[in-house]
Amino acid sequence: MTELVEHGQLFIGGEWTDPLGTGTIRVVSPHTEQVIGSVPHACEADVDRAVAAARRAFDQGPWPRLSLDERIAVVTRIKDAITVRHEEIARSISSQNGSPYSWSVLAQALGAMMVYDSAITVARDYPYEERRQGALGPILVRREPVGVVAAVIPWNVPQFVAAAKLAPALLTGSCVILKPSPEAPLDSFILADIAREAGLPEGVLSVLPADREVSEYLVAHPGVDKVAFTGSVAAGKRVMEVAARNLTRVTLELGGKSAAVILPDADLEAAVAGIVPAAWMNNGQACVAQTRILAPRSRYGEIAEALAAAAGALVVGDPLDPATQLGPLVAERQQRRSLDYIRIGQEEGAKILTGGGRPAGLERGWYVEPTLFGDVDNSMRIAREEIFGPVVCLIPYGNEAEASRIANDSEFGLSGSVWTADVDHGVDFARGVRTGTFNVNTFSLDMLGPFGGYKNSGVGREFGPEGLSEYLEHKMIHLPAGS
Template identity: 50%
Template sequence: MTDHQELYVGGEWVRPAGQERLTVRSASTEAIIGSVPAASAADADAAVRAARAVCTDPGGWSAWPPARRADVLDRFADELDRRAEDIITAICRQNGMPLAIARQIEAGSAARLLRYYARLIRELPIEETRPGLLVKETLVRRRPIGVVAAILPWNVPQTLMFAKVAPALAAGCPIIVKPSPETVLDAYLVAEAAEAAGIPRGVLSILPGGRELGAYLVSHPEVDRVAFTGSTEGGRAVAEACARLLRPVSLELGGKSAAIVLDDADLEPDEVRADLFAATLANSGQVCFLGTRVLAPRSRYAEVVELFEQILKSAPVGDPLDERTLIGPMVSARQRDRVQGYIEAGRADGARVVVGGDRVSGPGWFVQPTLFADVDNSARIAQEEIFGPVLSVIPYDADDDAVRIANDSQYGLGGTVWSGDPERALAVASRVQTGTIGINGYAPEPTAPFGGVKASGIGREYGPEGLASYQ
């Protein structure tokens, strides 16, 4: 049981203004594992005041030379590395992410992003002179955009936090982070690392809270930019609020990506099967960019269905802290019931359950990894984001048909193309309407821009583009 009594506001540990608390439960046992104060509007006001002071201080963080900020970011990364095992354990206990998956996608991600942006601001000039057409020359100066509010989800909390925190701090912006109520314990470890690294007063605040606190921050008159990752429904509400205020916003939202298996794909090697699992089922399906629509050529349809049947049957389900586990629980009872509802909808629409389809008995919010075959792309399970270990295998006739089906979606975030011919795969990938797409595997690359099109979002994180969005 982890019990915190204070909030990290503007780089200081303070007593909360209110009496409300957030209780954290283990996704795998349902037992209470932690309790933290719930930040109130008054706490948010204090965090914004501290951040605004940073922006107006002529000797403050926002005015520091980039190299000086970079040194602090490197120290911050070092402190996070020292706490890496505790952070990973906290994540696995809270949201049920299997430890083996956490080591791949969460371990070191925060420190990696901090060091990347530290290097970037040492290398990139903040001023440039451009020759003009109507005047002799123009001086372009990149300055911090101001106070940032970051609203985070629960599924990959460290990576998604530092996709915002690292470039914002590098740009010179103070940032107020609202983690999801389901994953607040690892956020406290981040605050401890920030304090140990010497992050100056006012630069970073971490405010646990629910939707009401997020909405308050998004509409706060002294916030200059909002960074949001979450559902498309939540993103629309954030976008509406920011549009009224003419406030810059980035939205990384939902997805229903396609994993296109071409007829020349070699699916036999074990490493290919591991990569297929990672691209379609990582974190028990609770990742927005996963290729949960598997598009298979009719000539190899039965083979692809059988392959994924083997992949799902061989994926151990259980305790997320067990190194052997590949499928953990859903983050909450509500999410488990939501996923189960989609499984029933798939059955009702006439899809064939090949593997799974039921809950797992015992404590914890588990759902059996489930594979549907004979799925029409118009079915709910093919069109709506499920956010669980549920895959749909959809047949197609030729490459053009695969592209058509992949693009027949309101979303466009990730995706993959699997082929033995890289040029052919690239030609197919380039026609898919999506933010990023991988060939024979998928992983968001920190040096390249990441984000969605259509209902998957607005704006880009990672890469120099991520830094520019805070300038």
């Protein structure tokens, strides 16, 4: 039985304080369908308080004026505390969104720690100021903190995404209002405790759980200098539209429909072992999930059989059970969405190779079986629209040119992979696919390099020096000749 977690105050400007509104967010377990916690629902007046505190901290406070080493020391304490409390964080997230606990430990909690660690590495060596010879004389180019950041994060990987925004913002001297999703706000209160104990100055961080209406108010706030958003394409477009009223800078990390391409010479056992966890990761609720698998017609039958067997063998159950590989979806609406797409796929003529409904013996909870469709055409809705559930398409292709065309025939361009006996040839194939990240004979996300998407998968980059630069303004200072 999960212990009921109730919070009565909001974290505004570094202090726990009573909310100005009366709303409450009830957090429901996707496994038991029972309430497991509650937090205050931030209102617009709470947003005004948080933005005012952040403005004071940035415009007048010490944080942006500390040395880089001093800011690194604080962020390092945050990272270290996450490492110490990683099991608590993992359990909190799995209880809220259904992530398998083993995956939450590695990707949700320790993954967030790795984001902070990588950002610290990048920040140490970043060129914040450099002299250049201009066309008319010497110039000094500076990179300065962007200011007050509204970080709007989703429910699927909340701590990982929070770290992706907090780490570069804090290290470069900005202040942050973190807006967690109403489906998964509990872990953000652990993060607030950690940040307070780490010694963040007054005003530098606020945590405001809220719905879309209050989120839009935050994004539209004239006191915000930058919005960092992760979520759906539709919501991302709305964020860009609202932020444009104030010409507020935005970075958007949005959806994906990524292709895992198995070339004819691939080691099938290795390819299946790599693709299955990448396709059904986090119960299929991951923007980078490899949800289109492209198989050569010459090997289609054996690939279909191997993938169906591996997906069908995934252990489905209680997300807090360490043996679970696939947990419930975050909400009943997500379960209905996946089941609707399974029906649509059948109506379109695709064939269910494994799964296709609710798992036997799990009548309670928002579960959907790991489902693999075969005989999928890339024009079908199940191949074109992001389902965000454990539903994967197997698409046959004739030759490599057709495989590349299918991989690129998508409104998304976030991730992808190729599986081949020839790594150099795999790199050549990768160069032809228009996505922000790509993998050859592996699936990973390296936080020292840039992450983001082409097309509808987003705007801007996270991680690496490219991600750090998204939180900096560039200034040119002209110097007199001979200086």
